[in-house]
Amino acid sequence: MKKLDDFFHEKVLRHGKALITNLAVLVKMTSIYESMNEAIINSANRVLRELEALLGNEGEISLRLAGDSFFVEDVRIKATLSDIDNFSLLIKDLDKRGIGVLTFRTPLQPDDLVFLAYSIKESLEASAIQSALESRVMKSISVGGPVFVRKEEDVDLRDTKKVAKRAYTRCISAFKEINDSMKTGRRLNTKKAKRAVQSVVESLVKDESYMLGLMSIRNARDYYYNHSTNVAILSMAIGMRFGLSKYHLSRLGIAALFHDIGKIEVPKSILNKASEFTRKETELIEMHPVDGVKYLLATWRLNDISIISMLAAFEHHLRLDFSGYPKISGKRELSLFSRIIEIADDYDSFVSGKVYTRTALTHRDALRRMHEKKDVFYDGVLLKAFSDIFSRHGTVL
Amino acid sequence: MTEELEREDVDPARIALISDIFKTLTKTTKTFNVYPKGNPIYQKFALELSEKCNVFFNSNEDLPLNVEQFSLLYKGKEVYYSEDKTDNIALSLYVDGIREICFHNGISLEEIIDFIEILRIAPKEENVEDDIVTLLWEKDLEHVSYFVPEDIDESDVSTEEEIFPEEISAMPVASARPATSDMAVWAEAVLEEAEFLTADEIADVKRKAERMDRDYLLSSALDLFFELMSSERAESAFAMYLKNIEWVADLRIKEKDIQGLVDVLKRLSSFSDSMTNLEQKAAVSNAINGMGNIEIMRIVFGTVSDTDILTAYLSLLDDACTANMIEVLGELEDRKMRRFLCNILAGRTLRNMDAFEAGLEDARWFLVRNLVMILGMTKDLRAVRLIEKVRKHSEVRVRREVARALGSIHSSEAKAVLLTYLEDGDATVRIDALTALRRYEGNDLFSLLKKFIEREDFKEKSFNEKRELLGAFGEVGKEEAFPILSELFRRKGLFEREDAVELRACAAYGLGHVGTADAVSLLGKEVDSKKSVLRDACRNALNGTAGK
Secondary structure: OOOOOHHHHHHHHHHHHHHHHHHHHHHHHOOOOOOOOHHHHHHHHHHHHHHHHHHOOOOEEEEEEEOOEEEEOOEEEOOOOOOHHHHHHHHHHHHHOOOOEEEEEOOOOHHHHHHHHHHHHHOOOHHHHHHHHHHOOOOOEEEEOOOOOOOHHHOOOOOHHHHHHHHHHHHHHHHHHHHHHHHOOOOOOOHHHHHHHHHHHHHHHHHHHHHHHHHHOOOOOOHHHHHHHHHHHHHHHHHHHOOOOHHHHHHHHHHHHOOOHHHHHOOHHHHOOOOOOOHHHHHHHOOHHHHHHHHHHHHOOOOHHHHHHHHHHHHOOOOOOOOOOOOOOOOOOOOHHHHHHHHHHHHHHHHHOOOOOOOOOOHHHHHHHHHHOEOOOEOHHHHHHHHHHHHHHOOOO | OOOOOOOOOOOHHHHHHHHHHHHHHHHHHHHHHHOOOOOHHHHHHHHHHHHHHHHHHOOOOEEEEEEOOOEEEEOOEEEEEOOOOOOOHHHHHHHOOOOEEEEEOOOOHHHHHHHHHHHHHOOOOOOOOOOHHHHHHHHOOOOEEEEOOOOOOHHHHHHHHHHOOOOOOOOOOOOOOOOHHHHHHHHHHHOOOOOOOOHHHHHHHHHHHHHOOHHHHHHHHHHHHHHHHHHOOOHHHHHHHHHHHHHHHHHHHHOOOHHHHHHHHHHHHHHHHOOOOHHHHHHHHHHHHHOOOHHHHHHHHHHOOOHHHHHHHHHHOOHHHHHHHHHHHHHOOOHHHHHHHHHHHHOOHHHOHHHHHHHOOOOOHHHHHHHHHHHHHHOOHHHHHHHHOOOOOOOHHHHHHHHHHHHHOOOHHHHHHHHHHOOOOOHHHHHHHHHHHOOOOOHHHHHHHHHHHHOHHHHHOOHHHHHHHHHHHHHHHHHHHHHHHHHHHHOOOOOOOHHHHHHHHHHHHHHHHHOOHHHHHHHHOOOOOOOHHHHHHHHHHHHHHHOO
């Protein structure tokens, strides 16, 4: 399987659904029109447009059907209510003929797609279609049989540890997707992130220790995503100490996930550099709270959760005494979630040595350092709650 | 619940019962789309559904269902099927990834209502944020469970392999919470003294979380936007913050929260006052005036009758909105509101003559009349020029208002118009003009009035008009008017006909305005007249002179 880069992943999400819908329509039209009909040609052109957007320089792209899900390369393309009919139709057509994979290669012509559509309509099985394609000496499309997909049965939901790992991964994955969306200025779709955060909450409830312990794996080259996920986990763990409802915990988790979104424009070479930041680099990084709000405003409709996230993005470095950054015109009431996230953020930064300083502190030193600034930088009550986490799970953190 | 729900032989009666539950659920969902929560029909449908569920749960612990694209299956048997795109329970659950759902014994009416509301809200186009799974999860319904196979992409798998390259079997297992004495050891290692959350602290934080409702968050968002705007130099970013402030204001309007809208306006206005960047200041000003556009103004006036809120709202809008206020004035049906708005507009007139000029050309005579009245309230000479434009208005009531308005503005131009009104075709207009003219002096006026009195048609005029004419004559002429007025007063005639008595009464009115000793003496002679009209006129005239 091809390893997807961020931009390709984003492209697939953007064009994958249209590809499937248009292909379904093309196949459907073969039972109404002759192959030279203008409607058929137009329909084929629409499919080709989406394929060309995806093929790009790669030259080859696969559409796979596994179970009742489509994948473009490795990316699942989900139907919504408005396109479920076309998706179902194409699933039925392909399933009936045992087709699991359609591979498209450049150079691709509309005729090739028309031929494919009629072949699907007229043939009984995948091998017959493949033969038909080969007989045309067409190398731009090939057809494969059924595909095995990794099913849920592989992960036993009673295995809380595996579920926790999966939750952690989903958080990172969802956050990566959101970063990609933001870079291209697309409207945010937070459903995946919310589901990921929900699964983290469930894991925290079932096995808080293990879930927190996953934070200690700080081996990723690109720590930006891990850090955001760690802060989300830690923030929600703090929130749980106060008996916050699932509703509030998930909002806290989402806000924590997005708290550093303003770093999207900071070059990775700076974020991941091994040595300490220069003054200029520090100045650049200190713009991220304001940049975070700008990114969120540009891509996320204003609602409760986006506001909470914006507040967290802006406030999480302010400090209780406003000695942090960015500099503001006057004192303000810092939101509860911002104060929680600030604690989680600073702790993970201190112990990872990968965020703001390059020297990792021990957990105890980190906690001691934070307690020295109790009620100065950090809300004393919230710090107590955090200390409670440490006292219970210090060995795993 | 992840184990396959097996097919088994099921009592047809049970299938029928479950099918009926879902038929009722469908009907109830449609009803909820129409009626609000408190409505009796809403409650009735919800209760009916709850009762049917109770019948089922009287002899069953659970209602587990497989979810397919268009159907719900109970132990392999179809209990619901629909191919509709909307209000389709199965399709809604299926599209959001739910493959199994189970309702448990003990499900309450509130949970049923919550579940239906989730089904209703989730598929809506405007809801791009929360799918059914998220809404169910957040609601955390005790007696509803569901299964969603994980959305695991291969990219997720590769991420997992990257993060966790080997099985973390060596993960340290956290100890159970140490006993109190151990806690002290733990704490001592890190903290100077062990600290525990108190019940009050926990409750306080929970309260703070609960407090983060929509209003609180919108207010916080506004704080944030204003903070950011105060230091933002980039035009596009500034515009973005401002746009979002406008969005908040729009939301307030949609929710008919006019006080909320006023609060936003106040903040914008105060912010604008402190701004030095002219371009940004103009942008803010535009935003403020945008909140005074005609549609919004209509909503505001249609929603509140509290004049304090309305005053606050209107006072924050600048002159660009005056035309809209005039338009709304033409639409208001409530007299008190019209009066209120007229008073507000009176304060804006002189800065917005253009808007008033345009308004005076409106086809609605009642609006024109109100505008004339407002212009008159200014008592400003500049208003005369505009009032004059409608002196020949076809509607009598407008011309009367012109007379009244000009009466409060003392100028030669106003006088000239009033004089032309003495020849107006309508008596009420002539009377109003006369009333207004009483404040003026000058031989020309006196001569003109004398001419009217001496005309043949003078006697044909109405009592009121004669009275006003003679009153103005007396007021303007004073001693000069006395001879004619006294002569009219004395003119009894042989039979003391009614018209003669009326004329004498009108003359008495004029004598009252003359106010000299002779006039008073003359009036005194008829204070006890048997003719009530005359008697009352003399007494009123004398009372008037007593005040002088």
